[in-house]
Amino acid sequence: MALQHGIPADLLPIHWKSQITGWFAEDTPSFDYGGFIVGNSERTATLFGKSKGVLAGEVIDPGSTGMLAVATVTGPVRKLLLGERVALNTLSRCSGITTKSRAMEELARKAGYTGIIAGTRKTTPGFRLVEKYGMIVGGVDGNRHGLSNMIMLKDNHIWARGSISEAVRAAKAAGGFALKVEVEVDSEKDADEAIAAGADIIMLENFPGDGLKIAANSLKQRWAGKKSFLLECSGGLTSDNVGTYINNDIDIISTSSIHQGVPHVDFSLKIDH
The missing domain is CATH 3.20.20.70 (Aldolase class I)
Structure with a gap:
């Protein structure tokens, strides 16, 4: 199943940001001591892909170097580090599902299947939106x-x-x-x-x-x-x-x-x- 119009992010419901706020609250339930130490000066950080997979519909492959720059983000350093682990965990899991979905879709087509490959409702409570998004971006x-x-x-x-x-x-x-x-x-x-x-x-x-x-x-x-x-x-x-x-x-x-x-x-x- 290929997305014909718009971009995948256009599928997301309006409340998706509130889910992320909840994940941040889980990761920082009290004081952000590390953030206090680094302060609010503006810095740029680079996102590196370290294994082969599908990110936002595009295949990434770090190859023999083991590191491939795929994005940059700029903002207060405290906030960059505050969101780092939540963002990486979410991105890693979602991209893993997208990668497996893309591979299964390609295998099915090569085997001559013309019908629909679909995921199931056996998803992680509280994380379904991300997992379903990963499936759709992967083409299933x-x-x-x-x-x-x-x-x-x-x-x-x-x-x-x-x-x-x-x-x-x-x-x-x-x-x-x-x-x-x-x-x-x-x-x-x-x-x-x-x-x-x-x-x-x-x-x-x-x-x-x-x-x-x-x-x-x-x-x-x-x-x-x-x-x-x-x-x-x-x-x-x-x-x-x-x-x-x-x-x-x-x-x-x-x-x-x-x-x-x-x-x-x-x-x-x-x-x-």
Whole structure:
């Protein structure tokens, strides 16, 4: 998924700066002793990339030197050092996710996949905005950002409501025309019930081996020209199995491997001297 208009930062909500204020409050809960020592004279600092990765959509590679200047920032030295660790931690984590997302997208396309690669909601509490931003900059779909973005009916919702059909009807009534409804199923029978009830997306969960490909193809053929829906599968996709995992009867492959446990991209900030 490529961003066609504007710049990625235009996606950020207006409250993103307040989140950063909260991170600063965590890092400096009381007095800033180091800041007191260095004072408020204006200085310039250089941001160096120290490992290969993707930063803001551009590939950086320090090569054999181990250090590549990628940006400069000028301001009161106290504030530069006050924000240094929060900024580097955020940038390293976000760039790691962007790097892994870009790599997964490229592998999937090389393997012939034409559908959507997406992240998941298995993100770090309080840090989701950064992690989803990293996915999008890396070229994959951020998937839903929270419970309010799409109505996802999992097994617990269905058991609590009584049936797939009842759960879908209730979801449609609550969400209206503006929200899509997705239903998680573990059999073709349940998928058929969800499609007949009007679900927009069917999540094929825990289908073994080639069973996923067989079920996806069967559903697409059986409902062709009758109902419009997308098929999604989740879990299992890694950089090592892309070639054997994907199939184009699946419209969306969502994976946590692009944002959970990914290596950080290493950065450092040095005051010019």
